[in-house]
Amino acid sequence: MADDAYRQWLAELDAESRRKQQAFLERLAAKLGRPRVTEPPPHPFRGAPDFWKEYELSPEERIARFIANFQAAGGHAFRLSGLEEAARFIADRARELGVSAVIRQDEPLLAGLGLESLLSGVEVRVWNDDPAEDWIARAAGAGLGVILADFAVAHTASIVTLSARGKGRSVSLLPPALAAIVPTGRLYTRLGEVLSRFDETGREALPAGIHFISGPSRSADIENDLTIGVHGPGIVYALIVDM
């Protein structure tokens, strides 16, 4: 009942907003001294300057650059031989950190890590494998989150993760530690190489959340003193792996 009343109110609010939108935009056009622009205006200065678009590192250079920049930001980055080594690495860290639960994205590749068997006594949760659960709470209770990077960028040392049914944003946010597997084939040189894809694939294909993660959470708000791990994970591992 209350729900219907709310939905009704929201629909009215939306209709009102649409009406206000026209008046609002008319007013802006008037201030700009011309009628409303309704066709896409020519946009000659789109994106980065041309010289930048030519900047390209070799795959090996990308890895080296990513590792250097990620460490400089306070993260831990390693080049590993393969998924097996990555799995062992993650399991070792989980044990070191003394976590009681690990949460991972629901990704076949991550399932292939076999963390369940490597970590006895530690619960390995799979995001959203049971829609009845409160997954935010489950992520909050985990000591380590594990994700598979959708993309990565060498220049800014960024891991990129896109939300989806099996890939909750909470996995890379709520636990105090994060391990991200970064396939070398998904590592680009420039930020723009990843960003342009979102223009190309278009609005409908976009997930609700696109997250660039470039190190551990930090703040210097108390007397300029740097502190790590304020709200997001304070310990971040980027594991670069050939697939």
Add this chain to the structure above:
Amino acid sequence: MMKVSLFITCLCDAFYPRVGEAMVRLLARHGIRTDFPSAQTCCGQPAFNSGYWEEARAAARTLLDAFGDSDFVVSPSGSCVHMLHRYRELFRDDPAALARAEELCGKTYEFAQFFVDVLGIDDLGAKFPHKVTYPPSCHGSRLLGVRDEPERLLRNVAGLELVPLPYAEDCCGFGGTFSVKMSDISGAMVAEKADHVLETEAEVLTGSDMGCLMNIGGHLRHRGRPLRVLHLAELLYEGVSGA
């Protein structure tokens, strides 16, 4: 022969005629006869900066009249020369004056700029065996673009030890009427500037704008730590004439 005119500035006219004299004599040593069109009064900056453009125009017009026939106009102040470039805004509603202003901009040079960029001379054969520090003029360096010319002239002075000034690019707090209107803020700025000057242990403070030098030198003296203060032209003239 070409008409090289002096734009002396109201400050040098009233308080520091020796600066104008030094500049004139240095030019004379290079065979350049100068003239002083006496119709000039002030570039109009004090009024312009405070928002009194009508009043600024009254002063500015005397410069348009004074230098109409000149081939070159030379001034010992980067700040005042920069002001001429603001005549584009000051006279935007007066096309005739605007045209004359454009013409004036194209032929007016700051002292160091004239020697180094126009005459191609950065070594005046001067000798000045003292420890010297040089705060750049904000308007001269940032806005007019005269950045390395003064330093080049100083580096070629025999025996001169140029000590870099910490926080050189920070404004000394003169800003014309600002120094009187917001006197306590200005006082705080000049106090810090003076601290840095004293840190250098220089014997002589030089500069390209008497406004800045009047401010910093005036504060040092007020503080009981007087330093010898010389405009760059005065320093160079002393260096070549022994006067």
Add this chain to the structure above:
Amino acid sequence: MSAAETAAKTVKQRAEKALRDDFLRQAVRFTTDRLRSARLQAAQDQGNWEAWRERGRQIRSHTIAHLDYYLNQFAENARANGAHVHFAETAEEAVRIVQAIAERKGARAVAKSKSMVTEELHLNKALEDIGVQAIETDLGEYIIQLAGETPSHIIIPSIHKTRRQVADLLSREAGEELPTDTPSLAAFVRRRLREVFLTADIGMTGCNFAIAETGSIVVFENEGNARMVSTVPKTQITLMGMERIIPTWADLEVMATLLPRSATGQRLTVYMSGISGPRRPGDGDGPEELHIVIVDNGRSLQLGDPEFQELLNCIRCGACLNVCPVYRHIGGHAYGGTYTGPIGAVLKPAFRKNVAEWDDVADASSLCGACAEACPVKIPLHDMLVSLRRRKVEAGYAKRPEALAMKTYAAVMGDAGRLKRALRLGRLALKPFARDGVIRARIGPLAGWTRHRVFPAPAGEPFRERWASLQRELERELAPAAPVVRQRLEEALRRRKRSRETEGGAKRNGG
């Protein structure tokens, strides 16, 4: 500083107070030094910084010049993503919309990440007025919220607080004495705010850039709290200044290159998040309902105004604050508004139509131009300050004594003969006050000067009177012109003639 306090005084008065606060000045100096050199290093590392700045300016100017188009595109796309988009011309409208949503949702707590727009709207107070608690979750904002204060710096809002003060505030909140080391204090905040994130009814964010092409909102941050408030609560409200928009994701690369480097010297903030609508069906987190409130509140006043339209290019990086020598000495609160430093000195008056409401904030500048030099999108803030001063004078709000002084100035400087006489009079008038060539007396308009400096005694013989005898002396001294000197002068004349002939190219020195 309370709102009543800041509203009552002038910048001059607030500045006087700030100048007496040694800790504040030391903290501001330390912070701005650090950020300033970090920016320079980052710009150098990136290389071709001027090219990036110019591209940034181009993209922002283009967007603002077509703001109606891009806002419309954004709104349509955001709605298509499932978001609710609202337009607010005034602060009151924006506040009403947010209050209405909160009320309808029966919200008790709103978890907020950093948003300067919400400060502008005094939104926290408006929510409290209807019984909704708005909790800041950005560490610096949280600290000053506990202190009941406003931010003093766009990027690091709590730089005016000592560690001791922070520890006291947090200890009071914790109900126990906390150790004063940063990790302990941060750990408390993490624990406390974690509870807030998990229980808040509404998450509220700002918006660094809205992407018109796909109806997405992009948020830059280092702590993770913006991600938290846009992931955990069931409802999200995003406040967006209407000018915070760019056409495409490709353009975001330019902003992502300029903003973090200009703000803190980072290559990129730890988190850069693109939110395109509420959660998708089947998603396990993210808001179920997303509202975007697009706010005008004085921004549209700049459109169509050639002197101020570029003001809307601002990407709120704070670089201008870090290089401003005035901000360095007086800190943020002296500016008496939401926005501080050079950008604040311009925004505060420019966002208000009524010149009568303008205070003296635009006077708190020596026009050194450091801000314009540092601005990643090349906003000529120093020129805008002069324009503001001029508009105040033209609107008839000049202070009488100053206006009179300027009239005298115009009378004297309007004619060289009058100037000559005035110089003589001035010399005579000041003679009694001069000792050893300087004046220290605190008389009339000089008082502001002589409080901190000695004033030079006027020269016995002004240059214009000395000229005749100097000229005679020079006749004797004049050296023959070296041929190279003559050549250079002739060459300069030729170059000038050529550039004038190719007109259009005669706009030099950044017209």
